[in-house]
Amino acid sequence: MHHTTTGEKILRGVLITLALVFFLFPIFWILLMSFQTNAQILRIPPSLFFEPTLINYTSLITGELQTAAGSLKLEFMHNLWNSVILSTGSVLISLLLGVPAAYAFARYKFRFSEDIAFTLLSFKFAPPLLVLLPLTLYFQAIGLANTYIGLIWVYQLITLPLILWIVRGYFEDISPDIEHAYRIAGHSWAKTFMKISIPLARPGIAAAGLLSFIFAWNNFVFALVLASADKQPVTVGALAFVTASGIQYGQIAAAVVISITPTLALALFAQRYLVEGLSLGAVKG
Amino acid sequence: MTMLDLQRVTKRYGKDTVLDDISLSVDEGETVAIFGPSGAGKTVLLRLIAGMAEPEEGAILVNGEDLIDVAPENRAVGMAFQNFALFPHMSAFENIASPLEARRSTKDAVADGVHKIAKLLKIDHVLGHAPRELSNGQKQRTALARALVAAPRLLLLDDPLRNVDAKLRFEMRLELPRLLEGFGSTVLYVTQDYREAMALGNRIGVLIDGHFVQIGTPEDIYLTPTTIEVAELFGDPVINLFEGRVEKAGDGTTAAIGDAKLPLPTGYEDQVGQPVIFGIRPENIAKADDGTAGAIAAKVAALLPLNDRLVRLLVSDDGHEFYTSRDLGSEEAVGEGARLSVSAAPQDIILFERDSRRRIAPAR
Missing domain, CATH: 3.40.50.300 (P-loop containing nucleotide triphosphate hydrolases)
Incomplete structure (x- = not known):
């Protein structure tokens, strides 16, 4: 056994603290900013001590922003709702389509299977702006522009390849003998898929779902071009804080805090599924 | 059914x-x-x-x-x-x-x-x-x-x-x-x-x-x-194989292996003169009484005790290596380097064709 000396323990503590400060400080600063007025934020020199205010949060939630130039309507809560619909919808559809597809690519060698899988992945290589202009024209022609369905469809470019390729790897890691054993025990193909394949790939499905949710949530450019005000997610909606009377740093900070909350909650929830898979010793190696 | x-x-x-x-x-x-x-x-x-x-x-x-x-x-x-x-x-x-x-x-x-x-x-x-x-x-x-x-x-x-x-x-x-x-x-x-x-x-x-x-x-x-392949897959130590030929001896036949001549059971008369491979399992090779005609003269090269059996690696005088395997204590202990003559019962000798390596069944 390797024994760590006191010196090593202290050094490790210091290094971990440095890393945490480096990575968490911006988030911490944003959290502080969200409880300050614009004037407090912009004072020089900046100070850690201030009278906390909830004005930023209340104005976001009520949708009324009081500035020097007068009152301003804010669509933030509506944007947040749009983000939830768009991200959840795209991830759900991607899971519904991607998980069975991933299983097919993992288990069956059919004609052009590798080519199809690679083509799906290649959607992620394409620069979004290159795709967007023709897509906008098509969507306007067929009436999908500025609709949830159209946006969710385009979001599949982000979420589907990710889910397909991550989950495929997990399916490939499941020994086919385990599935065979279940079928020989007398269960149908569909039941085997639901009771054996899906549960064993669950850590992968959770990871892929979470990652693609984050990517969908953080997407900016698709929504910027394809959605108008009433369908905009928070990423695009945040532009509204750049107002004629200045940049509303306090509201931006509060908006950031609110908008990372769902992703953070989801990550914490998915964590137990992510870890679960690591401890399953399926087949003797 | x-x-x-x-x-x-x-x-x-x-x-x-x-x-x-x-x-x-x-x-x-x-x-x-x-x-x-x-x-x-x-x-x-x-x-x-x-x-x-x-x-x-x-x-x-x-x-x-x-x-x-x-x-x-x-x-x-x-x-x-x-x-x-x-x-x-x-x-x-x-x-x-x-x-x-x-x-x-x-x-x-x-x-x-x-x-x-x-x-x-x-x-x-x-x-x-x-x-x-x-x-x-x-x-x-x-x-x-x-x-x-x-x-x-x-x-x-x-x-x-x-x-x-x-x-x-x-x-x-x-x-x-x-x-x-x-x-x-x-x-x-x-x-x-x-x-x-x-x-x-x-x-x-x-x-x-x-x-x-x-x-x-x-x-x-x-x-x-x-076939020889099957014979080799079953048994430990592996079956001994000797190249030789079937020779006529009086009414019957013998397996001529180098200078040794081991009597064969009846049924191999039509194989006389044929080059064949003789297979003898290690447990069927026993020490022959001194002066037994046609026994294989050999020297003990190594002793390999295996649970309740004593496995010996022997080298015949014409340079052929083979194994014997006997119950411990069933024969007087013979140390490494000792000389002895060994032989096998006629029914324990299995004949294989040299080229096809298939077993030759005795004629009825």
């Missing part, structure tokens, strides 16, 4: 022919050991019967019904996998229960069946454990219980003792035949261990390179192997 009937089954993977035109029929209640070196196609054969793969040619009949196009879940077979293939997210109980649940048994009937088989296999105390918490021996018994629990008409065991330690393997080799008999199932037992094959099989099918080289009782295969 024939239960399982394989008719001219051929399986290819791409250009590889894994099973080439093989046939085998297994009677109800019989245990047939499928024995062969790795890569011979043993596991593939079980997979075809279980429905995990389809043969390119031939038919697989169970009780006269062709299984081709019958889904695996409807074939009513039980199978234990070499790698156990337990469901890692289910407890041992749920693993064993799965075949019963598929048959829509009631909850009580399922629990009843699982506990009965678990007791029989001595794993009733670990039923609540997940597979990862089981020892290898317990995993293997769980896999076996899962295969047996629904009393399948046909039981396929794919080298189930491969991944357990030597002591447990020995115990199970003694326990399994009794267990299988109790179930009355028809069993195909795949193994790479000739001792397992001989201990468990009513008959043994020797599968080499996708062909059944010989199918017969353990005695048949041990005493009258059809």
